[in-house]
Amino acid sequence: MKCQIAYVASLVAASLLALPASAHPVADDPATAQFLANEAVLVFAGETKILFDPLYTQSYNNYPLVDPAMRAALMAGEAPYDGVDAVFISHIHGDHFDAEDLNTYLATHSETVAVIPFQARLDMRAAANWDESLEARLHVMSFISGPQSLTIGADGDARALQIEAVHIPHAGGAGRAHIQNMAYRVTLRDEATVMHMGDATPDAAPYAAQHAHFQARTTHRAFPPYWLIQQWGGEVLRERINADEVTGIHVPIRLPGAVTASSEDFFTRPGEQRGVHPHED
Numbered sequence: 001m002k003c004q005i006a007y008v009a010s011l012v013a014a015s016l017l018a019l020p021a022s023a024h025p026v027a028d029d030p031a032t033a034q035f036l037a038n039e040a041v042l043v044f045a046g047e048t049k050i051l052f053d054p055l056y057t058q059s060y061n062n063y064p065l066v067d068p069a070m071r072a073a074l075m076a077g078e079a080p081y082d083g084v085d086a087v088f089i090s091h092i093h094g095d096h097f098d099a100e101d102l103n104t105y106l107a108t109h110s111e112t113v114a115v116i117p118f119q120a121r122l123d124m125r126a127a128a129n130w131d132e133s134l135e136a137r138l139h140v141m142s143f144i145s146g147p148q149s150l151t152i153g154a155d156g157d158a159r160a161l162q163i164e165a166v167h168i169p170h171a172g173g174a175g176r177a178h179i180q181n182m183a184y185r186v187t188l189r190d191e192a193t194v195m196h197m198g199d200a201t202p203d204a205a206p207y208a209a210q211h212a213h214f215q216a217r218t219t220h221r222a223f224p225p226y227w228l229i230q231q232w233g234g235e236v237l238r239e240r241i242n243a244d245e246v247t248g249i250h251v252p253i254r255l256p257g258a259v260t261a262s263s264e265d266f267f268t269r270p271g272e273q274r275g276v277h278p279h280e281d
């Protein structure tokens, strides 16, 4: 209950945030992103739908959980969570991922594949409800420093999802170095490119090391953890990751002053949407 009150307060505060005019989705956007909570984001382009970090159970008394009704609709595959082609997991922390829930979800949704770090596969296989038949639908990212790519067909389009991923170390320094945190760049239907970065570090060095990867393709809208915007500013961030627009996620229940005072864009309200489209200029 205490959590719910804090959550309502965050919604009220969030409504005061300015939203850049370019952020609102319009009918001819090739794709739309819709926020659930924390780092959980749905992106859809026509029939092609993906979810990032949607199934988790830990708030650590700091981050919003997915609203129970939203979570129930997601698990049941009710609109807008019907026909999800792929679930992406950034890393295994409990505010992003629950192995048992993902096993249940995949068992229930036989058309959905999962793109996951190697560490998530270990947790899924160790969970009580693991079923060997799920293995065929896991696309497992190795814990290596170099870029990894993958193309997944869906909805009659062999190139529905073009995925390029790199490991960007987890924020928090050496104590978190053992966590495989994946930054996924996903192009849907050859039209709209999004990036989800998990809990990527604000240390600049890993981004410099992956410069060629980031420059290889422009991201139309990226979803960085809010601390990257807070620490670098939007301009530097967009430059470093080669993104036209950024919408910060992982915003704590109690909105940081740096977020409320910022002119940058953040996802804070469940269900709010942003368009994903190539820059006009």
Ligand SMILES: [Zn+2]
Pocket: 091, 093, 170, 199
């Ligand atoms: Zn984490």
Ligand SMILES: [Zn+2]
Pocket: 093, 095, 096, 199, 250
């Ligand atoms: Zn996190």
